[in-house]
Amino acid sequence: MSTTMSTTSVPDYATEFAGKTALVTGGASGIGLATVRRLAAGGASVVVADHNAEGAAKAAAELTAEGHKAAAVALDVTSAESVEAAVRFAVDTFGALHLAVNNAGIRGPIAATGEYDIEGYERVIATNLNGVFYSMRHELPAIEAAGEGGAIVNVSSVMGTVSSRGSIAYVAAKHGVVGLTKTAAAEYASKNIRVNAVGPGFIETPLLAVDAMERAAHDALVAAHPVGRLGRSEEVAELIVFLLTERASFVHGSYHLVDGAYTAV
Template sequence: MPALVVLITGALTGIGRATALAYAREGANVVVSGRHQDEGDALAKEVGSSGGRALFVKTDVRRDAEVQNLVDRALEHFGRLDVAFNNAGTEGRLTPITEVTDELYEETFDTNVKGTLLSLKHEFRAMRAQDGGGSVVNVSSTYGLMGYPDYALYAGSKHAVVGITKAAALEGAKHGIRVNAVAPGYTRTAMYERATGSDAVRAAVNSVLPMGRPGTPEEIAAAVQYLGSDKASYITGQTLTLDGGLMSGWPLFPAS
């Protein structure tokens, strides 16, 4: 069986990086992208040493031409595209609604929403032209399933990803393209470190998590691999929540 060809945006850190390495360990051909050449080259080398074949393409997902180039390079290098993980995202800045500006809106929505749409646009083009379709996984968040004070921009953008996922799944179904999303809760990434800021805040966060801890990037990567695989062949248009039980009762039922 030929190796899977997997494309990952926002691959240089956190969940994206963990997913690239997880696929590499399975012998996949992995196309990784991000905005920093040196970090991308280093990741591609690590993917190669972990068992996969790698290509890094410097890409800003807010730019249509750059996303098109990313997918075109993947096709030129590996001949097809089996799985795409649209992971590029930003938390933006903590902003009360009364202080929202054009700049702050664009900073968050251009990456999280426009970037997802542009990625789907070109991934669909590739997958529709090949036998067997493909699988796309978008990254939302538990903030895409609830609200939180001062997070209207981030939560709104992640709610949008859930809606885009459902619409794209309906468009892709007749072409053999499945589209799902993951909605991580607190996960030990650089974004988590920035959001919590101190050990005291992290302890307070852990106290309301039913499992008493944040998730790991590797745990989210495993879910992405599942949704991208034939084991999830009848799943499309869904958002898989990965939050250690957070959405089952938080904030009414803190961990005992």
């Protein structure tokens, strides 16, 4: 008796984004930079958009020197006009926009809700929530105009599903990002534009390094993760990139945690 084995084609990761243009906000460092690098490695033309114009320019220059297609643009996500200009820059530079990652965000003050600084609250909401709305508001028409469909990934947080005492603004904004994602996904699914979100947990950054916080506090944070460590930016970037590929073609309006089981206990 003969047996016929089915085979599944393996994607060519070096060309999976060939011919596509991607815009990444907050792309000069951390998760944003890891995502930029992964997209460029996949053949995308990448626009590094960041409030840190010098950092964005450095990232784009390094990618260009490595043979990738990249450009940088200064971006203030709290300004709808600045976001509109960044999207227009992406289209003017590379001819169209197909993919976007809305990653820019800030942590904000730490205080109990009844003592929370009003200006600090408004600053966090303006960046982490309004910034995502402004971004999608201008990215979606540009992606639709390209006529090829596309995808957007919004970077929320584990705080988009749980709370954190002292972080009322951050938690509210990140919960809101999930709502923005689901609403836009429902509206644009019929236009072959997918919108999803990821919720990173605690990721290794200079802010969370042992020399930036008390050893006991760092160890307690690590202990809160069943995997026994904090995450890496590249691990989050891999999920973001997967959601941007056609391999995730039936994934719409979803919210994926990347947290080492932090929210599972």
